[in-house]
Amino acid sequence: MLQTKNIHHLKEVTNAALFDGEPDSLQALFKRQPIEHLAAGQSLFFEGDIAKHLFEVVEGSLRIFKIISDGRRVITGFLHAGDIVGVSLKNHYLYSAEAIVDVRVRRLVRKTFEAEIARCPDLRPEVFSHLCDEMAAAQDQMVLLSCKNAEERVCTFLRKQIKRGSGLQGNGVLVELPMTRLDIADYLGLTIETVSRTMTKLTQRGILCSVGRHAVQVMKYGVLAQLSGDDEYYSDERAQISYAGANHH
Amino acid sequence: MLQTKNIHHLKEVTNAALFDGEPDSLQALFKRQPIEHLAAGQSLFFEGDIAKHLFEVVEGSLRIFKIISDGRRVITGFLHAGDIVGVSLKNHYLYSAEAIVDVRVRRLVRKTFEAEIARCPDLRPEVFSHLCDEMAAAQDQMVLLSCKNAEERVCTFLRKQIKRGSGLQGNGVLVELPMTRLDIADYLGLTIETVSRTMTKLTQRGILCSVGRHAVQVMKYGVLAQLSGDDEYYSDERAQISYAGANHH
DNA sequence: CGCATGCTTGAATTTAATCAACCCTAGTGG
DNA sequence: CCACTAGGGTTGATTAAATTCAAGCATGCG
Numbered sequence: 001m002l003q004t005k006n007i008h009h010l011k012e013v014t015n016a017a018l019f020d021g022e023p024d025s026l027q028a029l030f031k032r033q034p035i036e037h038l039a040a041g042q043s044l045f046f047e048g049d050i051a052k053h054l055f056e057v058v059e060g061s062l063r064i065f066k067i068i069s070d071g072r073r074v075i076t077g078f079l080h081a082g083d084i085v086g087v088s089l090k091n092h093y094l095y096s097a098e099a100i101v102d103v104r105v106r107r108l109v110r111k112t113f114e115a116e117i118a119r120c121p122d123l124r125p126e127v128f129s130h131l132c133d134e135m136a137a138a139q140d141q142m143v144l145l146s147c148k149n150a151e152e153r154v155c156t157f158l159r160k161q162i163k164r165g166s167g168l169q170g171n172g173v174l175v176e177l178p179m180t181r182l183d184i185a186d187y188l189g190l191t192i193e194t195v196s197r198t199m200t201k202l203t204q205r206g207i208l209c210s211v212g213r214h215a216v217q218v219m220k221y222g223v224l225a226q227l228s229g230d231d232e233y234y235s236d237e238r239a240q241i242s243y244a245g246a247n248h249h
Numbered sequence: 250m251l252q253t254k255n256i257h258h259l260k261e262v263t264n265a266a267l268f269d270g271e272p273d274s275l276q277a278l279f280k281r282q283p284i285e286h287l288a289a290g291q292s293l294f295f296e297g298d299i300a301k302h303l304f305e306v307v308e309g310s311l312r313i314f315k316i317i318s319d320g321r322r323v324i325t326g327f328l329h330a331g332d333i334v335g336v337s338l339k340n341h342y343l344y345s346a347e348a349i350v351d352v353r354v355r356r357l358v359r360k361t362f363e364a365e366i367a368r369c370p371d372l373r374p375e376v377f378s379h380l381c382d383e384m385a386a387a388q389d390q391m392v393l394l395s396c397k398n399a400e401e402r403v404c405t406f407l408r409k410q411i412k413r414g415s416g417l418q419g420n421g422v423l424v425e426l427p428m429t430r431l432d433i434a435d436y437l438g439l440t441i442e443t444v445s446r447t448m449t450k451l452t453q454r455g456i457l458c459s460v461g462r463h464a465v466q467v468m469k470y471g472v473l474a475q476l477s478g479d480d481e482y483y484s485d486e487r488a489q490i491s492y493a494g495a496n497h498h
Numbered sequence: 499c500g501c502a503t504g505c506t507t508g509a510a511t512t513t514a515a516t517c518a519a520c521c522c523t524a525g526t527g528g
Numbered sequence: 529c530c531a532c533t534a535g536g537g538t539t540g541a542t543t544a545a546a547t548t549c550a551a552g553c554a555t556g557c558g
Binding site for chain 1: 315317318319321323325337338339343344367370378380381383384385387388390391392394395396435438478479480
Binding site: 182192 | 535
């Protein structure tokens with residue numbers, strides 16, 4: 001493994017007899033677990049390691065990625081507060097996870113998680129739903145990587161950040177981008193230069209407005225949506241700021 | 250929807266009281282279902298439709314794909330005999346499925362499937378395992394689409410076909426390619442011309458040997474594996490024909 | 499036999515990658 | 529507190545890879 005920093009020195013936590021009542025969500029399973037801290041750049045786990053734990057992200061953002069033979073990195077996703085990682089795994093982690101900024105997580109032993117799911121049938125639909133969402137996200141990413149040009153990729157990415165940010169979509173919304181340009185590039189299958197150039201062009205066209213390194217303001221949400229290449233025909237009524245409810249389907 | 254052909258005229262089958270004993274595999278759930286036939290080119294279901302049924306492919310091959318706004322098609326995978334489709338779905342199909350050649354399938358109502366899973370705890374690990382495999386395949390595809398060049402994509406694809414074909418990997422193995430070049434192109438995120446040129450070059454280099462339109466013989470498996478860009482360090486002992494057991498992990 | 503479809507091959511074009519230089523800024527230490 | 533520095537980011541010129549456009553070839557089916 002390439003990285004040197006990790007948190008394997010943290011003591012193992014055993015998760016015996018944790019719940020009096022029935023947990024009502026997957027997140028609830030993590031409630032009793034102590035919070036662990038990860039500094040920016042530290043690894044949570046490595047691709048190929050035995051998947052002993054699941055994690056809930058309490059605060060901060062992480063990247064999940066694979067390293068391929070020639071050393072290149074593919075970022076398959078980002079994790080943010082509220083996300084749970086490790087559900088769709090058998091024995092080994094399929095990817096590495098690394099903190100982008102300082103992060104707080106809770107950890108749950110897999111066996112405990114599985115036992116709780118077995119014990120609480122009400123949680124099973126939520127696990128299943130989680131897996132389906134992961135699958136749908138993976139499919140969307142395949143579409144992006146298969147078909148979309150640089151501009152469409154960047155716009156799609158920005159829209160995704162908007163959706164999982166304030167929930168507000170419309171003109172004037174601020175989009176936080178905790179990750180670096182290299183992270184974005186490795187996520188979108190582009191180079192850092194192409195990402196930079198594309199963002200510059202969007203700024204020049206008045207669609208974006210740069211706010212430091214780690215945020216942009218979306219000045220023309222409608223145009224951004226158009227450029228993302230995802231056909232959604234209800235362009236006009238959502239052009240102004242509106243609250244994005246549960247992800248439709 | 251663009252396609253005109255479909256099999257919606259087939260009568261609805263209700264799946265009441267099907268099993269005396271415990272089914273011992275997901276495939277077993279389909280055993281009692283009548284076989285339905287699909288001619289090449291016919292659709293099994295469409296992206297966006299309510300996902301009422303799951304299917305087991307008994308014979309033949311299908312493509313699963315999405316159509317994006319500008320009409321382009323992304324093939325997210327192929328299905329072959331023994332495969333089950335529809336497990337990782339909530340209410341709607343995430344993609345369309347179309348027969349590549351004449352196909353035989355068995356159909357199971359989702360609710361029946363879910364009831365059987367609820368009734369037979371032994372099947373749950375198999376469902377979970379299925380979902381994880383789907384996820385892992387999606388991740389591999391993301392890596393391919395993110396990083397790999399045309400040659401690596403084609404070689405990766407051919408290796409995949411080899412693995413799910415005879416199970417034999419080595420020199421002289423025949424690879425069946427029931428799908429068209431356009432299917433392969435849409436699956437690999439390339440154009441038909443690039444696929445064709447790449448295959449031609451591999452043939453010129455003596456790595457492949459064309460056997461009609463829908464098959465190739467692999468003359469130098471080792472080289473093909475190298476060119477696929479997936480680092481697997483055990484090159485030498487598997488260079489000769491050997492049986493590929495269960496997918497390691 | 500003749501057509502249509504799928505496939506191959508070639509030339510020109512386009513997009514993004516690569517190579518290279520420079521800028522900005524956040525963080526460091528004097 | 530300010531200057532310096534390193535890393536991340538931007539911009540420009542060139543190159544490479546795959547796409548696009550165009551033509552021709554094979555194969556399978558009526």
